[in-house]
């Protein structure tokens with residue numbers, strides 16, 4: 262990537278002769294038409310009041326990695342995510358499994374939705390993540406969180422393989438997670454499980470009974486037929502995986518869900534991945550910290566210690582952490598606070614850096630579009646494939662006068678963070694086959710960010726052209 266001295270001078274609003282003088286001082290001879298590389302441009306930009314973000318990843322120095330003591334490892338429950346096409350019965354299946362919980366039956370308790378739950382089966386405990394769908398799975402992975410050991414792919418026997426079925430298969434395969442297929446709704450008159458098995462062979466999922474390696478079970482979330490078998494197979498598969506963790510360490514794991522609750526303060530559902538989490542532990546997650554004041558399981562019961570592989574609701578944090586973030590137990594609350602504050606400071610600096618960096622990139626974009634304007638866009642779509650297709654189509658709409666810059670592109674509903682990203686770049690949000698989360702519309706209008714929703718790509722492109730043209734109109 263290079264830029265000429267004259268382009269850079271125009272873009273920065275600095276005289277070309279000043280730039281050339283600076284270059285000479287640095288021992289570089291240049292003319293007004295000379296091309297300079299990105300590093301040199303960045304150096305000049307810095308000199309004229311722009312700073313450039315430092316690249317590279319700083320290692321977290323506070324939480325030491327301790328070598329695993331093999332002799333301390335014990336088996337832990339598998340963590341399972343249920344994925345599949347909308348309406349194929351993911352939620353119903355999760356509910357049916359919840360009701361199959363032996364322990365819940367004894368307590369007679371109603372289980373609460375805390376984001377994950379553990380069921381005691383005859384073959385051992387299993388932990389289910391309670392947010393169905395590949396969006397949640399993908400979002401967690403994007404944060405580096407790979408907590409799932411097994412995926413249960415739900416396919417309705419009367420409907421067969423659908424787009425989100427395929428997305429789910431891709432997501433699970435990309436993560437290298439074993440898939441178990443639950444062919445659901447077999448109680449329905451039009452159910453044809455063989456057709457589903459046939460369709461799945463196209464995605465390299467061949468049923469065991471057909472000589473393949475994938476377990477495929479006919480189930481009904483409604484009549485509960487096949488649910489005990491499904492749980493048994495999950496346990497069998499997890500035995501093969503030999504999932505182990507050391508319960509004697511300081512606890513560490515991931516935030517599954519978090520919210521602010523009236524009267525309770527920040528509430529986080531965490532999955533303990535190693536060590537044992539105890540009431541009174543000092544904990545840090547992202548920029549938040551605290552002492553574990555109380556813990557509740559999915560049946561609303563207070564618990565004092567939580568071993569690896571189990572989810573629990575935690576009270577006592579200083580703020581609401583981000584789902585997918587890691588948590589660590591540290592020596593004492595003072596160190597927890599120090600780590601959290603250090604991270605907050607780093608995040609703040611990074612944000613400052615990225616604002617300036619965005620400015621520098623804008624300079625390049627501006628220079629390329631002949632000193633014209635740039636339309637900044639955040640793209641959100643239902644699936645990864647569409648997000649990429651929309652991004653490409655919009656980028657192609659760029660002209661000499663108005664550039665198009667996609668600030669971010671992702672999968673899922675439009676979130677507050679998307680709005681803030683767009684707002685930072687004075688940009689707009691393009692949603693494709695998706696919509697804003699509740700209350701996000703309000704935040705967007707507060708921030709003056711336009712949200713445009715489409716389900717046809719060329720309509721999105723047409724509308725973006727209008728937005729680009731509007732940028733060129735003089736502001737009266």
Ligand code: GDP
Nearest residue numbers: 346347348349350351352353445446481482483
């Ligand atoms: P999700 O979108 O994948 O979470 O699907 P839901 O669990 O919300 O189920 C969608 C619809 O299918 C609901 O009306 C359910 O009652 C129905 N459903 C789910 N499982 C079964 C089943 O095993 N048999 C029948 N007949 N209907 C089911």
